[in-house]
Amino acid sequence: MQASDPEARSPWSSLDGVAEAELHPPDASAGGPAVRLAAAGSKSVTNRVLLLAAMAEGTSVVRNVLRSDDTYWCIDALKRLGVPIDVSADAVRIVGTGGDWPNRSGTLYAGAAGTVARFLPGVLAASERGEWRLEGSRSLSDRPVGPLVEALGRIGADIRCEAEPGRLPLAVSAKGLRGGRVVLSGGLSSQFISGVLMASPYAAGPTEIVVPDGIVQHAYVGITVDLMKRFGVTVEHDERYGRLAVKPGRYAAQDTAVEADASTACYYLAFAALTGRSVRVDNLPPETRQPDAGFVRLLERMGCAVDETGGGVEVRGPAGGRLRGGFAVSMKEMSDQTMTLAALAPFADGPIAIGDVAHIRGHECDRIAATCESLRRLGIDAEERRDGLTIRPGTPKPSGALPTYDDHRMAMSLALIGARVPGVRLLDPGCVSKTNPPFFDELRRLGMGVRLTPNG
């Protein structure tokens, strides 16, 4: 089981020194107007924009930047590279250095952020000179980077896995990229493709990426392509990103705002589903490309009413939180919500079989195994398969504090069970800070009881 890694908690984390959270359902009766919330900025958009702005020519101003561990470590890495960055209450101002980093050597730290580990190596290798070491947290050092390192090598990068093949830490010896054709599997992580893409305009010649096998969560590649375009670089591609082509170019500084994080919004909308209440996330643009926005379709299928008018998303759960089950679903395209669905599933009226998510065994923890283990600890029947799990209806019975596997989404999903069952206890609740430090405050705003126990 993944032990937590205190070093990866940043100054933007919350719940420092909190050992345990105990959760209780809201006591006021359901009904009444929707509770309205705003989700913080998207992790995926924040870290892409920060890196593109740092590589750009000119000064970018970025508003609604997410303040969480993952984005803190991205900013920290850029500062260690000597990029002038000013973080103020309402914006982050970045003076782009055109892909040449003022500090030509040093150690960079990615925390537990997959986005930093998979996007930074290409960005570093694309510069003309420099020697850096890229390290990550304990959990990040267990996650794969091999296909990315190999693909970047094909277009001229000199990157070495220092300890174990295919794992952090990496040693990057920058001497520019030449471009060329690379064949890269999309079966393990979409982030490898995004990582090659973001660096490729800075190669000497055109770069072509061929993905022969389909991409898990292909929408994240779409987010990368869109943001590169916003920063002035066009990517040619087919509809499912089986082939992508980038010509040499330069990013141009932008004044831009980060959209709300759809993955974060899902926890609050799932709370509505479980409690028969109504929750409105005011700032989630219905036209977003973030795949987790599609989770509301699943909530609809389970009996929720969904309203996407007025620039936000509102979900009302069915009376008494009686959700519909009895279906099988592929979560390949929005696999970060696998655990959220698993938290709803015991309260459905039939089994729910989740498939096509073998790749989430390589996320912050082995999320298939961890979810089955956690549900079973609560007395719920969860059957584990290689690429998914099946959950049967039941009443969760908390009988001890649950591990959270140093995984923000395990913690946030398990906490939701506390919206229906009193006394769900979570160890190391602070792991939510990877993407969502105010999570437990928001649960309180939704009416849940949250009791925090300090260490010792």
Ligand SMILES: O=C(O)C1=C[C@@H](OP(=O)(O)O)[C@@H](O)[C@H](O)C1
């Ligand atoms: O590119 C991104 O911002 C992300 C891609 C996805 O990862 P994988 O493609 O590795 O599954 C997703 O799970 C992660 O939370 C964010």
Ligand SMILES: C=C(OP(=O)(O)O)C(=O)O
């Ligand atoms: C898989 C996730 O994160 P990362 O960006 O570290 O890959 C996640 O947020 O669920």
